[in-house]
Structures are given as structure tokens and as C-alpha cells.
Amino acid sequence: MVVGLGYVGLPLALAMLGSGRHVVGLDRPQVVERLGSGSSHVDDVSDEQVTLALSGAFTVTSDEACVSRADTVVVCVPTPLSQAGAPDLGAIESVGRMLGEHLTAGTLVVLESTTYPGTTEELFLPLLEAGGLKVGTDLNLAFSPERVDPGNKTYGIQNTPKVVGGVTEQCTKRAVDFYAGFIDTVVPARGTREAEMAKLLENTYRHINIALVNEMARFSHELGIDLWNVIECAKTKPFGFQAFYPGPGVGGHCIPIDPNYLSHTVQTRLRYPFRFVELAQEINSSMPGYLARRIQDRLNDEGKAVRGSVVLLLGVTYKADIADERESPAVPLAVKLLAMGADVRFHDPYVSRWNAAEHSEDEHVLIGEDDMRSAAEQADAVVLLQSHAAYLDGALDGLRLLDTRGVLAGDGVERL
Ligand SMILES: NC(=O)c1ccc[n+]([C@@H]2O[C@H](COP(=O)([O-])OP(=O)(O)OC[C@H]3O[C@@H](n4cnc5c(N)ncnc54)[C@H](O)[C@@H]3O)[C@@H](O)[C@H]2O)c1
Structure with a gap:
């Protein structure tokens, strides 16, 4: 399941279909309605691709109850800046709270939204655990930075190496196995903070140069x-x-x-x-x-x-x-x-x-x-x-x- 079907989440959901999974995309009603009518709002995804996916194993919905049936939940919601220029993690927090209410034991949750180091374990994890399940025993949790480069004709999801860092070794292993189903190279990071900061290093390097x-x-x-x-x-x-x-x-x-x-x-x-x-x-x-x-x-x-x-x-x-x-x-x-x-x-x-x-x-x-x-x-x-x-x-x-x-x-x- 993918939460947030934007520039990152929609192509990712379609790439997951390649691994033979049934993929559910969760987003706001207006986004679901548009996608449901076969219209893509993302440059790299055509209307035909959306229609084809919807006629197969892809479903879009705004019904949060479907979280309880997912074995894997990947979160790709926006992380903008507030008016004051500070990180605005409102979307991650609201999805975390929602997941805390609906997750069932055995689920792997991966956060892909770009954010500062510490977010996965300090902010997101407690929200997931608020429902009573514990990360490491009942749930697996990892961070994996998205590296989508819109318009890039050479590097897409499948052939761009994916960095994955879990809360525990078992979390990392499970997330690596999940992504290896549809991505050629998966790179385990030491932990969630290293995976979070790798993304920020990449973008800061570009910014500075x-x-x-x-x-x-x-x-x-x-x-x-x-x-x-x-x-x-x-x-x-x-x-x-x-x-x-x-x-x-x-x-x-x-x-x-x-x-x-x-x-x-x-x-x-x-x-x-x-x-x-x-x-x-x-x-x-x-x-x-x-x-x-x-x-x-x-x-x-x-x-x-x-x-x-x-x-x-x-x-x-x-x-x-x-x-x-x-x-x-x-x-x-x-x-x-x-x-x-x-x-x-x-x-x-x-x-x-x-x-x-x-x-x-x-x-x-x-x-x-x-x-x-x-x-x-x-x-x-x-x-x-x-x-x-x-x-x-x-x-x-x-x-x-x-x-x-x-x-x-x-x-x-x-x-x-
Ligand atoms: N666009 C890029 O090129 C790019 C590249 C790498 C990383 N990222 C990162 O990936 C993350 C997502 O970026 P994006 O460009 O896909 O954003 P986006 O705005 O295109 O898409 C986000 C989607 O999440 C949905 N959403 C927001 N709150 C939600 C909620 N509570 N529940 C369900 N759905 C919700 C929105 O309706 C939207 O469809 C950000 O952290 C961004 O920094 C983006």
C-alpha cells in the first residue's frame, strides 16, 4: 500500500505492481477521484498507464480502513516548509496517527518523505505505537529516501539504487527484501538516521555546487x-x-x-x-x-x-x-x-x-x-x-x- 499518490508515490505504486503485488493507493478524495477517472497529475505517468494499472492489480481509495489489510505501507506524503521556513511535518504526523489506529501486527511501514534525521524514530514511531503495537516485535519500520528525478529518461525507479535503513536489523532486512522485489540494487544503511541524512547530503551537495x-x-x-x-x-x-x-x-x-x-x-x-x-x-x-x-x-x-x-x-x-x-x-x-x-x-x-x-x-x-x-x-x-x-x-x-x-x-x- 502507498499513502500519498503524488510525484513520488504514484510512480512507486505502479513500479510495485511489477513485483506481482496487489497495490492500494491511499490519498485525498479529490486525488482519488481524478486518478480513478484515469487522469494522471504526474509528469512521468501517462493517463494510459493509470488506466491500465486500474484495470489490473491497482486500486485507489480514501478509505483508511484498508490499512488493516496491507502487509506493507509506504508513506510518500509532502514535507514542505512552514511560512516561517521551518520543517512542516503536518502530513507525516497525520498519517502516523492514522496508521497507529489501523495497523495490524506483522506490517512493514516505510517512510519515504524527505525529512530531517531523527524523524522516523522520534516522531513517526511513537505515533505508530500509539495503537498498542511495538516496532521491532509487532511491526517493522524503516526509512528509505526517494530519489525520483522527474523527466529523467535513463534512471527510473527500477535502476536507481535504493537506500534503506530500519529501526532494527530485522526491520532493515524486511525492507530490503521488499524493495528488492522491484528495484535492481538495494543498499542497506546503518539505521534510519543514516538513511534520512543520505538524502539530505545528496540534495545539499547539489544546492552548494x-x-x-x-x-x-x-x-x-x-x-x-x-x-x-x-x-x-x-x-x-x-x-x-x-x-x-x-x-x-x-x-x-x-x-x-x-x-x-x-x-x-x-x-x-x-x-x-x-x-x-x-x-x-x-x-x-x-x-x-x-x-x-x-x-x-x-x-x-x-x-x-x-x-x-x-x-x-x-x-x-x-x-x-x-x-x-x-x-x-x-x-x-x-x-x-x-x-x-x-x-x-x-x-x-x-x-x-x-x-x-x-x-x-x-x-x-x-x-x-x-x-x-x-x-x-x-x-x-x-x-x-x-x-x-x-x-x-x-x-x-x-x-x-x-x-x-x-x-x-x-x-x-x-x-x-
Ligand atoms: N517530487 C520529487 O521530485 C521528489 C523527489 C525526491 C523526494 N521527494 C519527497 O517525497 C515526498 C513526497 O513528495 P511529492 O513530490 O510526491 O509530493 P506531492 O505533493 O506530489 O504528493 C503528495 C501526495 O500526498 C497526498 N497527501 C497529503 N497528505 C496526505 C494524507 N494525510 N493522507 C494521504 N495522502 C496525503 C497529497 O494529496 C499528494 O497527492 C516529499 O517529502 C518530497 O520532499 C520528492
Whole structure:
């Protein structure tokens, strides 16, 4: 059984079907209703895959009573940040309480939601045990970080190694056996905390390295050095270097959020800051503001003010060739340009209606341009924010634009 059928839970539930199991997905009524009608809300899963699965061994429901019939429960609910920037474990807590009421002896429970080290044993375990069953004797409990990379055509659930850490050795063994049924390589961790922190190390590593090249992009521009060419040269070293690329900022559900879980833990438990994370945050979150200034400079070179100028943003999702807009740096960039008086327009093959507002209570809805070329020709400034395939292979040839991804070349192209 999978609790939470989002970007992580839905593909996982379908992958489990491959091991010959009957899989039940539990989610809120509106999600269940949509999936039940054969409509997928996740980029990597098609409507056809959902319909096919539902005609076989996959069931979706909002009925919590089905927990008592599950031999394995995998939890993939969201772990966002609160308004104050602290971890919001509300979904994990409510699922933990619900499971405590319904679990039966012999069940394996695995938490997959990204969270700070200690969550599985300090917060989740007591909620499960509130129903009277004990972890280690009546129940098995483990943590296994999700490594889904939406849109990745090479690495999916089956061929991405899975880290698993249980509360006891027996918990780890049972969780390893479970995942080995549909994943090629399962890696046992020493315990739940090591498995929890492995995920945070992976994402913090990306966050910091992206910040490094973002900072370098700024001074490379001033020094007249093509940083993308620098990276191409550096990555020919066959060991000790992994290429990261600059861009308009970081987005998605993981990189801007997960490192906060770790820095929050270090700060609250040990009373000192995790300085690498704080610096990376400062640099990455300042990129939209830096980009707004670069757009202002371009307009200025043409004798134009930002106020009243038409600025066309190409690609507003956080990642190329997916429709996920969560935490996209396109939003803070648009907010800054709007505040400067620009007439902001956008085009994105994956988004037709876009709310260019930073807070959910605000609304600044923009409708996407249908004809990208004619929109670009009417704009005073064109900015490539996302390297969707539709923008490559000559689609933007001849246009004057600011390329924040380093994927275009030609006379009219200025790189970040
Ligand atoms: N999206 C990614 O690329 C990615 C990658 C790795 C890890 N993660 C982590 O995986 C976890 C899930 O992320 P996601 O992207 O799948 O989130 P999501 O928002 O796409 O999906 C979460 C699902 O859980 C459901 N849900 C919330 N509360 C629930 C409850 N009490 N009972 C039942 N269902 C409930 C929601 O309705 C939603 O369908 C997060 O901790 C995230 O950090 C995400």
C-alpha cells in the first residue's frame, strides 16, 4: 500500500505492481477521484498507464480502513516548509496517527518523505505505537529516501539504487527484501538516521555546487569569461569533478527545501548554523534579482526603461521538459520585473496559465503566449529561463535574447 499518490508515490505504486503485488493507493478524495477517472497529475505517468494499472492489480481509495489489510505501507506524503521556513511535518504526523489506529501486527511501514534525521524514530514511531503495537516485535519500520528525478529518461525507479535503513536489523532486512522485489540494487544503511541524512547530503551537495557556479557566473560575466566553456573544459577531467551549471536560481520540491531540514536540525539541536547551506541559499535565492538587473542593463543599452517594456520569459517550470512549477525561480523574477513596471509575458509549452505571485494569497495570473516567435518579435527583452526541447535545435534562431541556461549560441545571444 502507498499513502500519498503524488510525484513520488504514484510512480512507486505502479513500479510495485511489477513485483506481482496487489497495490492500494491511499490519498485525498479529490486525488482519488481524478486518478480513478484515469487522469494522471504526474509528469512521468501517462493517463494510459493509470488506466491500465486500474484495470489490473491497482486500486485507489480514501478509505483508511484498508490499512488493516496491507502487509506493507509506504508513506510518500509532502514535507514542505512552514511560512516561517521551518520543517512542516503536518502530513507525516497525520498519517502516523492514522496508521497507529489501523495497523495490524506483522506490517512493514516505510517512510519515504524527505525529512530531517531523527524523524522516523522520534516522531513517526511513537505515533505508530500509539495503537498498542511495538516496532521491532509487532511491526517493522524503516526509512528509505526517494530519489525520483522527474523527466529523467535513463534512471527510473527500477535502476536507481535504493537506500534503506530500519529501526532494527530485522526491520532493515524486511525492507530490503521488499524493495528488492522491484528495484535492481538495494543498499542497506546503518539505521534510519543514516538513511534520512543520505538524502539530505545528496540534495545539499547539489544546492552548494549550483551556488558555486551561480556565484562564478556573476564575476565571469564581469571578467568577460564564458563560464559554460570553462565548465566544458573542466569536466573533461575523468575524476574528482562533476559538472554543475548556472541558471536563474534553484526550483522544485527538493533543492530549495530539503537543505533547510538539515540546517534547521543543526541550528535547533546544536545551536550553530550550517554555514554552507546558508551561503548556498543566499546565493541561489539572489539569482532572480541578479537576472532582473541583467535584463534592466540590456534594456538600458537600448535606451529603454524597464517600466513599460515588454519582457518575454521563455519556460517557467523549474526543470526542462516537465510541467512542474513548484518553487520555480521564474516567479520571483517575474515579481521583481512587475514591481519595476515591466509588462511581463511568458511562453511555455507545458504551462498555459501561470500565477506569477510569490505567496498563495496573492494572484497575478498570466496567460501564456500561443505563438512564441511573434511574441518574441513584439518583446523588448526575451529571456530563456528553461531549456525545454521546444526551444532548442534552431527554434530560437535569429532572436536577440538572454540565455540563462547556456544552451544557445549566435550573434543575438547573451549568456547569463
Ligand atoms: N517530487 C520529487 O521530485 C521528489 C523527489 C525526491 C523526494 N521527494 C519527497 O517525497 C515526498 C513526497 O513528495 P511529492 O513530490 O510526491 O509530493 P506531492 O505533493 O506530489 O504528493 C503528495 C501526495 O500526498 C497526498 N497527501 C497529503 N497528505 C496526505 C494524507 N494525510 N493522507 C494521504 N495522502 C496525503 C497529497 O494529496 C499528494 O497527492 C516529499 O517529502 C518530497 O520532499 C520528492
